[in-house]
Structures are given as C-alpha cells and as structure tokens.
Amino acid sequence: MGPIVPLFNISNEINLLMAFIIGLGFGFVLEQAGFSSSRKLAGMFYGYDITVLKVFFTAAITGMLGLIFLNFMGLIDLDIVYINEYYVTSSIIGGVIMGAGFIIGGFCPGTSFTAAAIGKIDAMWFVFGSIVGIFIFGEVYPLLETMYMSNYEGSVKISTILGIRDGYFALLLIVVASLMFWIGEIAEKKFKREDIIDEI
Amino acid sequence: MDPYIAGVLLGLVLLVSFYLTGRGLGASGATRSMVVSAVSAVAPGHAENTTFFHKYRSDESPMKSWLVLEIAGVIIGGFLSGAWAGRLKLKVEHSPKITPKKRIVMATIGGLFFGFGSQLGRGCTSGAALTGMATLSLAGFVTMMAIFGTAFALAYFFRKNWI
Amino acid sequence: MNTRIIFTIIVISLGSIAAILPKTKTSSTQLTADELLMEMKLQTYVVSTDELADLLISNDPAIMLIDVRDSVAYQQYHLPGAINIPLKDLLHPDWIPYVDQISKKNIFYSNGTTLSNEAWIVTKQLGFRNNYVLGGGLNEWFSSIISPERPASTDPNEIWALYETRKAASMYFSGSKPAAREDNSTILPPIPRKKKTRVQGGCS
Known part of the structure; x- marks a missing residue:
C-alpha cells in the first residue's frame, strides 16, 4: 500500500x-x-x-x-x-497576486524553470524576479503574519464542503x-x- | 505533443509522486529553500532574527530538500526535452510590439509578483493549484480560480505585451 | 475523431465509474474484517496465565498490566502492578500515552476475556501496537495459578511439572511478596509511537 x-x-x-x-x-x-x-x-x-x-x-x-x-x-x-491547508484570506490574495504575476511575466515558477533550461533569457529573469519576490516576502512577513494566518479552515476537501x-x-x-x-x-x-x- | 496527451502524462507523474511519496509536485518551495539558504549563508544573524527565514531555516543543506531535488530534475528534464525537440537556443522570446528589454523587465516584475504571491498563497500553480485540485482540496480550487481569474481580468491591460 | 472527443469520452466514462464506486475507507492501519478474524484465530495477541506468572516473577520491566474493569472491581482485587483503565475510558486523552506506545507490552485483562478482547480490538483498529490480552482473564488466573488443580496421579510428568511450577507461583503470589510491583511510580513512562500523520507537501 x-x-x-x-x-x-x-x-x-x-x-x-x-x-x-x-x-x-x-x-x-x-x-x-x-x-x-x-x-x-x-x-x-x-x-x-x-x-x-x-x-x-x-x-x-x-x-x-x-x-x-x-x-x-x-x-x-x-x-x-498531503492535502493543502486552506487559509481563506491568504489563498485568495496570494492567488490574485500570482495571477497578476502570470499575465505580466508570462510564466509560473514551474514553467519558468523549464523555459530557463532551454535557454529562454526572459525565463531566467523571471526566476530571478521570483527569488527577489520571496526575499521581499520574508522581509515584510511580520507585517503580513496576521493576514497570512487568518481564517484557517484546515486541510479541507471541496467534496466535504459540498457534502x-x-x-x-x-x-x-x-x-x-x-x-x-x-x-x-x-x-x-x-x-x-x-x-x-x-x-x- | 498533443496537449491532452501531455496533460495525461503530467497527471501520471503527479500520481506517481502521490503513490511514492504522498506529496504532489511543487516549484516555488524550491526557490524559497534556495532564498533561505542564501540569506542564512550571507547574513546568518539576519536569518536568525527574521521570523519567516527562521521558520524555514534548516541545518541541512538545501541540496537535501525534496523540492530542490525535484526542481533539479525539472531543469534537467526540460533541457533533455528541449534538446530532443531541437529547441535549445539562447533567446528572449517577446512580442514584436515590445523590445527585448521591456520583455525582460516585465518578466522580472512578473516573477517578483509570482514569488511573493506563492509564499502568501502557500504554493504556486504546481504546489497549490495542480496538486491541490488532484487531491480535491478546497485550497487548490480557490487558489486556481484566483490565479486564472486575475490573469483573465488583467489580460486586457497587458495585451500589448503579448498580442 | 479528434483527441479532445476521445479524451472526453474516456474521462467521462471513468468519472461515471468513480461516481458509482461504493464508498470505501482505505487505511494503512485499519484491518479488514478478514484480517481481524485471522488474527483472532491465530491468537497471537493472547498471553497465557503461565507466561504472565513467569513475567511477573522475573519482574520483567517491559510489561504493563492494564485492568479494563471498572474501578470498584479494580480496588477489590487486581494483579500486582496493574493500572486501571476502565474500558469506557480507554481512549481518554490521559490514557492514550499508555495504550498507544512502543516501549512496553501492554496486557489487558478483565474477569473473563470479553472486556479485554474489546479493548484489544479497539486499539488494534486504531493502529496501536504492543497490546495483548490475558488468556482466560482473572478467572483463568485464579484457576490455573492461584489455586491450581492437583492433577491425577496417572497424569504424565509434564502435567506434574506444570503443576509444581504453578504451585510455586501460587506461593509467590499469595505469600507476602506480591507487593514487589505495587508501586506504579517506578514504572517508566511509555515512549509514544510515531503518529500516522500527513506528509508535508505542496510548496510548504
């Protein structure tokens, strides 16, 4: 098993x-x-x-x-x-920021790695940008902690919610x-x- | 490759990951591992004092992190596929309407947003949305809808970059 | 036919099968009814009264006797060193460290074996390990160890040898000695078993 x-x-x-x-x-x-x-x-x-x-x-x-x-x-x-933990506020706001990153940058983290691997220079800059983004998140984390941790619903499945x-x-x-x-x-x-x- | 066949193969890779390790795929977590290790190496005191870096700090080298190894595989796998398909080429891919420089600036800003958002949303398109949807987790569906919904909503404003 | 239509047909059929599958709960720790029956048939979880007497006399520190009867019965009589966890309190958070651990061999007992077997099944299904049942319970303990029946003179030597051992054990337990393990405070706290938890995943 x-x-x-x-x-x-x-x-x-x-x-x-x-x-x-x-x-x-x-x-x-x-x-x-x-x-x-x-x-x-x-x-x-x-x-x-x-x-x-x-x-x-x-x-x-x-x-x-x-x-x-x-x-x-x-x-x-x-x-x-593993079932993703659901923190309502940060899931939505995080998703919105990622959506903006997607349409501006044209990649998501996984695809940027493969694109960089075959020589796309823009993808390499995208990877660099995401490194900076994560670093900034780490630096401002204390300001966001309350929001990051708010509305925790646990590892909940959508089928359970819909019954x-x-x-x-x-x-x-x-x-x-x-x-x-x-x-x-x-x-x-x-x-x-x-x-x-x-x-x- | 036909997108549907590629999708089935991707789903099978995901399933193998669940069956073997109990966890799905991920990408942004690997970048975080590297950031945390870099900060710890450059400024150990700062890493110790910053809640977020401290939380993800581990004494083991980042080369012992599951996601970092997985991403190392992604890079090599992508390279092999590109080599096989004859797509290996150093270039900036951009719409003829914008300069390569502008494309690079946009890609960096996009990366910045994605990196920041992935930490707030506890995972990116792979770790939160794709993996989350396969396990039917509510967080996965919410994150997926937030990512694609926002991208669609903003598409009009950035159309010059693409079409 | 294009790939989309083929794909759609395949996944809708598979999805329909998934929707009508009977609901099953697959768990790595829970036993199926067959597996449970097999364990019960093999009686691997039973400790005989003779084995227990041996363990108690040798003062084996790795066993923990658990009396699953109510506290009144426990106060009237209990085996030396036994702690009392009435069956209804078995899963009380205070007692979990005792029944879900890896360092000791727990032996459940009751008057017969009904209560102790129930305790064993419950803990087994929860994936707890190292739990056993005293075969025959206190009734068997009394009839075999405390007042063993004298064999007939025609019985073979082995039966007589067993009788002699039991007689000696009986002297041990009914004499002035049984206080040896009475003090529970000296019993080492059990080491908790590694819990079944979800793996870390996603990007966290």
Missing part, C-alpha cells in the same frame, strides 16, 4: 532520488507540452492558444481519478497524502472541464493568430 515513503520509513536519500526522478518527468512533460514558451502560456488569456487549460485540467483530472481508483483498490491511504462523495465531484469537474475544452477549442479558432503560432 502507498504512499511508499512515509509508510515504509524509506531513507531520506532514496526519497530525494525519487524527487529527482519525479522532477525529470515533470520537467520533460512541461517542456513537451510547450510550456517553455511564455507566448504560448499567455495565449490562454487571449484565446489564441488554450494549451494551458487543456494540460492543466487534463493533468488534474488524471491525478484525481488515479487517486480515487488507487484508493478504491486499497493501494493508497488518502489519510496520509458529496469524491467520485461525484470528480464526475462534475470532468463534465465542466469537457465543456471548457469544447468552448476553448471554439475560441482557439475564433481568436486564431497564425503569426504568433508560427513564431512560437
């Missing part, structure tokens, strides 16, 4: 090796998906390329279904798997995502930008 590392007291060295190998796969797939191009990523917000929407939701759905089926087959203990089973929620999300993919592909045709697609 999984997760293997916490349940079988695997040594830290092996855990770090797994991290490296998982990272290899992560980086390879991100780059293959075309996420090393900021203009492709930004295409999502102007409708000419919705790759971000497709990859992001497809990955989330795959992971979600995988966890549900693994748990059903008794292969993973979901009591141990439905995980499987129902997964199906709901899949239906919504399928509709978004369909609308997105219509948008891709409508806002088509041959010039940009050719360049990236």
